Amino acid sequence: MGGIRQRLNRKRIEKLLAESLVPVEPSPIFVSELRGRLVTIKGDQVFSPWILILILASLVIFIASALGFAIRLLLGLLGLIGIMERRRDQSKALGA
């Protein structure tokens, strides 16, 4: 610390800072690997327009299937009621 023990004026502190705070280089392997990861993530990212289109299309197909199933169920139920009503009418007619 002999150097710092000298009179600490503004210029001296600035000189010491310039000597200590020097630019460092990140490892080239780290830089290239991180770039590769970022660019790959970017290509597969969730917010890609194609992913959004795919999600929307899946949603439409799901809603159409669900509606189709509900209509079939309703028609089946109405058919069952119809059969039961017809049987009741037939038994009434036979009783009379």
Add this chain to the structure above:
Amino acid sequence: MTLRESDEIELVSRAATEPEAFGELYNRHVTRIYNYIFYRTGDYQDAEDLTARVFQRALRHVGNYQNQGVPYSAWLYRIAHNLVANWHRDRRRRPVVPLEDHVPDTAAITHPEALAMAEEQNQMLLQVVRKLPPERQQLLILKFVERLPNAEIGQIMGRTEGAIKSLYHRTLNSLRDQIKTMEDEVNGRSS
């Protein structure tokens, strides 16, 4: 607005959809962000880890970036600043790792004793710098490592050029006081 700034704004707007545009932004800023984080943490591994997190976060939110007259680097420094603050918060419960691996440019000094003294002096100064409040550390890193002018530092830190000059003056005074205190402690121990 300079050509480089308008080019950068155009790159940022493309980066939301084009991987190569983000890659170009990354190439331009990775070393600066790494340097900033390295001097704030004092550890190569943590600097790499946090730099990766800065760019991953930047990538996720690049679509939300709005140009408000400040450079894109200011946005990145803001992310880095927040991540480093979280890092320091997490590390408070654990022992501090010194800057033992840091070897500054001392090539001009050849005498072993002089080299050792210069190294010790650098270590001590970095130790003192890392005890300063975060914004003062940021100012010193931008000024000495990045060699940015006060106006640009002001843009990054969201202050006026005058405020940066004033903060710099106060930082130097504070550094001088802390170095003296540290020297007194060392002298007291050795006598």
